[in-house]
Amino acid sequence: NKTLRLVLGDQLNSNHSWFKAADNSVTYVMMEIRSETDYASHHIQKVVGIFSAMRSFSKALELNKHQVIYMYLNDEDNLQSFEKNIQSLIAKDNFTHFEYQLPDEFRVDVVLKELCKSIEISSSVIDSEHFFTSRNxxxxxxxxxxxxxxxxxxxxxxxxxxxxxxxxxxxxxxxxxxxxxxxxxxxxxxxxxxxxxxxxxxxxxxxxxxxxxxxxxxxxxxxxxxxxxxxxxxxxxxxxxxxxxxxxxxxxxxxxxxxxxxxxxxxxxxxxxxxxxxxxxxxxxxxxxxxxxxxxxxxxxxxxxxxxxxxxxxxxxxxxxxMPEYASMNFFNNKEKLPDWFWTGDTKMNCLKDAINQSLNFAYAHHIQRLMITGNFALLAGIHPDEIDAWYLGIYIDAIEWVEITNTRGMSQFADGGIVGTKPYVSSASYIDKMSHYCGTCFYRKEIKTGEKACPFNSLYWNFYDKNEDKLAKNPRIGMMYNVWRKMKPEAKVALLEQAEYYLKKINEL
Ligand code: FAD
Ligand code: DLZ
Ligand code: SF4
Incomplete structure (x- = not known):
């Protein structure tokens, strides 16, 4: 009787019932693999952080007398995917049973279910014993x-x-x-x-x-x-x-x-x-x-x-x-590309410069930066949710799909049409100024809506409402905004929309 148990990189739970007592018939496997490092352009701190935590966890298991196979990224026999490595281990070491903990990512869930169907030995799955709630x-x-x-x-x-x-x-x-x-x-x-x-x-x-x-x-x-x-x-x-x-x-x-x-x-x-x-x-x-x-x-x-x-x-x-429908929802049918400066932080917009540069330096931004600075801008600029998801899934050290995509596509982009949130989280400069000290030292002026130095959030904000009127005007939490918009002088509206169009055209230079 020989059991092989898979521990994923986000399953480093030393209090799991698996680890209560060492058992000679059980071997744990952990693997650093390209299927996981390559599904997004991850922040270097995220890959390093996860590998370091995995290595430290496997050492702790060994200290507690558990048997562990740890596959390093550059090991010659590392086949770089969960399924190939497991199939190879089963064949090589004559395991008779395979076990895994419920993964948190839909993609990996599918891979492991398929794997269990394809192998000839028995298999079973156990809860990860982490959350308050079960999956369903x-x-x-x-x-x-x-x-x-x-x-x-x-x-x-x-x-x-x-x-x-x-x-x-x-x-x-x-x-x-x-x-x-x-x-x-x-x-x-x-x-x-x-x-x-x-x-x-x-x-x-x-x-x-x-x-x-x-x-x-x-x-x-x-x-x-x-x-x-x-x-x-x-x-x-x-x-x-x-x-x-x-x-x-x-x-x-x-x-x-x-x-x-x-x-x-x-x-x-x-x-x-x-x-x-x-x-x-x-x-x-x-x-x-x-x-x-x-x-x-x-x-x-x-x-x-x-x-x-x-x-x-x-x-x-x-x-x-x-899931999986969630991953392709695009309520506003947005199509644009993320501006280049999302990857460099090189923008004159102070709030975005700060949020992006700190994300590049620390692989972290706090919630309101993610929601009301980067997320707000991306939604106002009509960026495709796939582009935005890829950015958030890569850049943050805590980005695992189950919590990244629901926050990004749902809470931040309203691409789910209102499953997670009741209205889109968008704002002009006044909210950002109310909650931060960014505007005072910005190249742009928070109080100006059109013309040179106008804060881009101001015109993009009204442009967003105008463009999406058919989808939003009936929303009782937003109706008031449309009353304000409709009461604006026609020339003021045109000026705002032209300003937004101008900024969207030269988005990479903002
Ligand atoms: P704190 O502010 O100290 O909050 C404490 C804890 O509460 C967090 O550690 C987290 O576990 C939990 N939490 C807080 N807000 C949320 C939330 N909205 N959803 C789920 N848990 C929450 N969180 C992730 O863990 N991974 C992500 O990939 C992720 N992507 C996000 C993308 C966007 C666009 C937005 C708006 C939010 C995202 N969040 C994500 C949620 C939240 O921003 C982070 O959990 C939080 O910033 C992490 O920092 P913290 O530990 O200092 O949180
Ligand atoms: C994010 C990540 C990375 C970069 N690398 C690995 C890895 O090499 N091995 C591994 O087991 N897990 C890694 N992870 C975390 C996985 O992507 C995560 O376990 C799945 O998304 C399942 O939730
Ligand atoms: Fe951001 Fe506009 Fe304020 Fe500049 S003026 S920091 S771009 S909100």
Whole structure:
């Protein structure tokens, strides 16, 4: 009896029931392969981070007496895909049974199901034991409903898992604190510097550089800032709880130049690779709030809990409900290419320059930068959702398709026509100025709509509404915008549309 168990690069969950006790009849396999490095132009920090975390996980398994086959990227017998490597191992080492954990990506799910049909030995699949919800829990919850309101799903999960509840009621009597969580950073406020690691990843980096793998972005190979194992992930969590949680909610939507993470946790990479679990993150956050009730207001805690037990689980559920159709949805029928400067950060638009450059330098941008700077611009400019998805799937260290595509195509681009969001997240310069300190030092002027130096967001914003009137005017949450648009003087409208057209024509020079 010999069992082969596959551990994917985003399944580094040391608390999984598989690893409770070492078993001589079981061998684990982990593999660095081209099918995974090449499905997007990943940020170099993402590939290095995932490989480093995988290597560290396999070493920890070996220390705990598990048998592990680790296939390095450049190993001669590495056939560079899950199915080929597994078929070859089964043939070579006479395994009698194959097991894997439910993958989080639709593509890999299909590959592994096909693989199990093609091999002659028996096979089985087990849960990854990471999420609060199962793959189909959202589908069951919304059965028969026309809309998928995140808030309802979130409340159900708070009740079901007894998170911040008093019997059947939310602790403090209120479910939602969003309205308190929209503050701009005060002018002279100096945010707490982020905890960064100094991992030496030069060996992994050199190995990647010997191949023709295409990557984007920058890296400091001797001071790699991201956590690459469970211990560092827990350190980052502790840092967040002690230093950031008390201001997390207040400044959740705030942006300021040269501060790349503010009071955000940067735990998405650790959680998406399953080095830490959403349960332990939430439990520790609640514990911290109990410990320091005078310092941590409830809105800060609820804002954080909502992102994890709410949005994160919700996006996973939508993904499994709507894939594979979701990946080709294009509600606005957008067709344009991303401007070149999305790959270089070389633009005069201050907000975009800052968000893109920090993404290239850290493989990270916080939520509101992704949504209201890069995402907002891409939607206003009518970029094809495939182009936008490819960019987001590559550039962020936490980008795994289940949570990338639902956020990008859904929340940010409204390409799903309103499954995830009730209206498109678009804005002119006034919102960006309200939430950030970008406009003051920008080449463009936030208050100008047409003519030289007009902020491109202003004309593109009205152009977007004008162009998509047939699809949006009936939306009750947007009707008001159309009243404003219709009441505008015809010459003002023409000037706005001409300005937008001019900017779209020279989009690469913005
Ligand atoms: P924090 O602000 O500290 O939030 C705490 C945690 O809550 C995060 O670690 C994350 O696990 C969870 N969370 C917060 N918002 C969301 C959300 N909208 N959906 C799911 N989980 C959420 N998140 C990814 O993990 N991977 C992606 O590829 C990804 N792509 C995105 C693309 C776009 C266009 C947008 C608008 C959002 C995207 N997000 C993605 C969601 C969110 O921006 C990131 O989870 C967050 O910025 C990660 O940083 P953090 O850990 O510091 O988050
Ligand atoms: C993202 C990624 C990369 C770049 N490389 C690997 C890899 O070499 N081996 C691996 O097992 N996983 C990798 N991953 C993460 C996978 O893409 C992820 O496991 C699938 O998307 C399934 O969710
Ligand atoms: Fe961005 Fe416009 Fe403000 Fe410049 S003026 S930072 S382009 S919103």
């Amino acid at each position: 829990e959202l589908e069951h919850f919304f059965e028969g409903k026309k809309t998928f309101v995140m808030e309802n799903f979130y409340r159900m999960l708070r009740k079901k898992h007894d998170v911040l509840m008093e019997g059947n009621q939310p602790l403090t009597g209120k479910w939602n604190y969003d309205s308190e969580n929209r503050k701009k950073l005060p002018k002279n406020h100096k945010p707490t510097p982020p905890l960064v690691f100094s991992n030496d990843v030069s060996i992994v980096l050199e190995e990647i550089h010997t191949t023709d793998i295409k990557t984007i972005g920058n890296i400091d190979a001797v001071n790699f800032v991201w956590p690459i194992n469970r211990e560092q992930s827990l350190q980052l969590l502790d840092f967040f709880l002690v230093e950031c949680l008390q201001l997390f909610g207040s400044f959740q939507d705030a942006m300021t130049p040269n501060e790349w993470s503010l009071y955000h946790s940067r735990l998405s990479f650790s959680m998406n690779l399953k080095m830490i679990s959403p349960q332990e993150v939430i439990e520790k956050a609640i514990h911290e709030w109990h410990k320091r009730p005078d310092e941590i207001e409830f809105n800060q805690l609820e804002g954080f809990v909502r992102q994890i037990i709410g949005w994160r689980e919700y996006m996973r559920g939508i993904y499994w409900l709507k």
